[in-house]
Amino acid sequence: MEMKSNPIAKVEAHRTGRPELRVLVLFHSWSGNTHCLAEAVAAGAALGPEVKVEMRRVAELRDEQVLLQDQRIGSKFAVFRACPVATSDDVIGADVLVLGCPTRMGTMSAEMKCFIDGLSTLWRAGAFEDKVGAAFTTASTPHGGHEMTLMSLAVAMTHLGMVIASPGYTAAIFEDAGSPYGATATSKVQGVRVRPSEADQAAARALGRRAARVGQLLQRGRDAEKVLS
Numbered sequence: 001m002e003m004k005s006n007p008i009a010k011v012e013a014h015r016t017g018r019p020e021l022r023v024l025v026l027f028h029s030w031s032g033n034t035h036c037l038a039e040a041v042a043a044g045a046a047l048g049p050e051v052k053v054e055m056r057r058v059a060e061l062r063d064e065q066v067l068l069q070d071q072r073i074g075s076k077f078a079v080f081r082a083c084p085v086a087t088s089d090d091v092i093g094a095d096v097l098v099l100g101c102p103t104r105m106g107t108m109s110a111e112m113k114c115f116i117d118g119l120s121t122l123w124r125a126g127a128f129e130d131k132v133g134a135a136f137t138t139a140s141t142p143h144g145g146h147e148m149t150l151m152s153l154a155v156a157m158t159h160l161g162m163v164i165a166s167p168g169y170t171a172a173i174f175e176d177a178g179s180p181y182g183a184t185a186t187s188k189v190q191g192v193r194v195r196p197s198e199a200d201q202a203a204a205r206a207l208g209r210r211a212a213r214v215g216q217l218l219q220r221g222r223d224a225e226k227v228l229s
């Protein structure tokens, strides 16, 4: 990830009053399942004109040309490859950060972990304190580690000092899809690869809405504090 020379100044500059809430949906995906949920999260987070929602992907660790030539994933990866790779400025500027990646070996993908580990300079500058966080994942088997991946993302957000907007059962859809820890989808059913279902996408939209709403409440609280002080 790109690192700028003076992150502390940038973090401070970001904190001076801005009217809009910025939501960054940051995902890693190869075959598009997690990207599909990322789009649903972004749609749900778009609460109104005062909320700016952006999507970014984390950098690949593999050569992208190799991924594009892969028979199984190449054409799927090509669909969202044009989505910009996240920079440190994207992260600094976000009030709400929703992270999503495939479940790999029962936890977050190495690409997402590498991205998070690369945040340490911003972390030391306090860039993540009071940012709102939420998480989503896809996995190919019903019990393949969805919750462990979501919890691994939550652990990272906890270390960064973020405020986690857990979905819990705050929307009725979480009774049927997703989980109280974040949005999920299972990408293989009876051996057949499937895209996230309508219900999975609805849960992802609910997650985006919830994270943006908590972000708005925090922002309004900060604004009120400024007026009162």
Ligand SMILES: Cc1cc2nc3c(=O)[nH]c(=O)nc-3n(C[C@H](O)[C@H](O)[C@H](O)COP(=O)(O)O)c2cc1C
Residues within 6 Å of the ligand: 028, 029, 030, 031, 032, 033, 034, 035, 101, 102, 103, 104, 105, 106, 107, 138, 139, 140, 141, 142, 143, 144, 145, 187
């Ligand atoms: C290296 C690797 C490890 C994986 N590990 C798991 C796993 O632990 N559990 C599981 O259910 N699926 C696992 N999967 C399957 C992916 O999580 C699943 O296909 C996911 O939907 C891919 O997301 P994407 O389409 O966004 O790339 C693994 C896939 C790869 C390539």
